[in-house]
Amino acid sequence: MLIATLDTHIDLDDAQLLTLLNEQNSDSFAQIFQKYWQELYDFAYLKTQDVDASEEIVQELFVQLWEKRKTLRIANLRSYLFVSVKNRVIDHYRQTTHARLDSIADLPSDTPYPLFLEELESAIGDALAQLPEKSQQIFRLKKFEDKTTREIAEMLAMPERTVEYHYTQAARTLKILLSGFLSLLIWLFSSSTF
Template identity: 25%
Template sequence: MNSAASDTELFRMMSLREDHKAFQEIFNRYWDQLFQIALHKTKSPDLAQDLTQEVFISLWKYRHSIKIKAELSAYLITMVKYGFFKLAAQKEQQFEALNATDNTEPSHNLNGFSIMEFNELYDKIDTITDTLPPRCREIFLMKRNHEMSVEEIAKSFNISPSTVRNHLAKATGTFKEKLTEDIALASLLWILFN
């Protein structure tokens, strides 16, 4: 496999030609980064490993229905954050079921990683992102897609960290405004941006 191939080429080869080597190259490129993000979210190496594996399993399993509009890395990072959100929701459901007073058995039919649901969310995020002013959008994408710190973004634009924080606050405000009617998405917003 040509390790100089772009992410777009690799994803196309993986999805159209069932190319396992292309998938392996994507896995090799992004495993460490995604695992670190998952570890930051879960604070557990075991959960982080499970979450990262689930992302790659879903990537392969749903390769024909995944539509990546921007960067593959951004899509994968968002998948990790979405997976964490779903994991947290499942744990909450399990906790509630254990504490139920009617002695019902906890449901093992918990809502797992749904690529259709994720793609819908990803499309909404992209649509809202496109409405942001240009500089605000650039800063937001650097934070979301590349996991850059406020200081790193400030340095790359040669602006103050407070200006970066203002742009991120504006982006977050825009998302909150657009997602107010959807409580689940509003909850997910916090996880995606932190």
């Protein structure tokens, strides 16, 4: 068993720090924090370009690490921390995107929002037209008609893996084809004036 209190001069490896952390040793938590905070912050900032969001993401991660220290089963501390930051960055983007989209609902009725909808529908239609016919059909069934992979496979008499493949390929292609349009839309809605 490891010593209950840590001397700040002793460098313990991650496995030892995790063992002590599971035993509710606050010194081990402090060492983990000191060892990884800056790297995690830099990683979050690289992805968000937002000082406050990056600090909040890393702070919340360490709060969760401390609160769940007894139940967490971590094999590789470094990987766990960086994957957690990556997931929190994704969540951050989801929240900010939803907030922007929610603010669209508050627009006055004389804004050209329906025009953007028409342009978006047109861009999606044009992008879909560039896909192979089978991929188009599967994408439309899954996204527009809300069919499950199993239902689509039964309808088209093909294996579920084939349906998944076509859908994945279609989604990747559409993401690339629509990336410029969607970036422009996000930029337009993020600006304070129209």
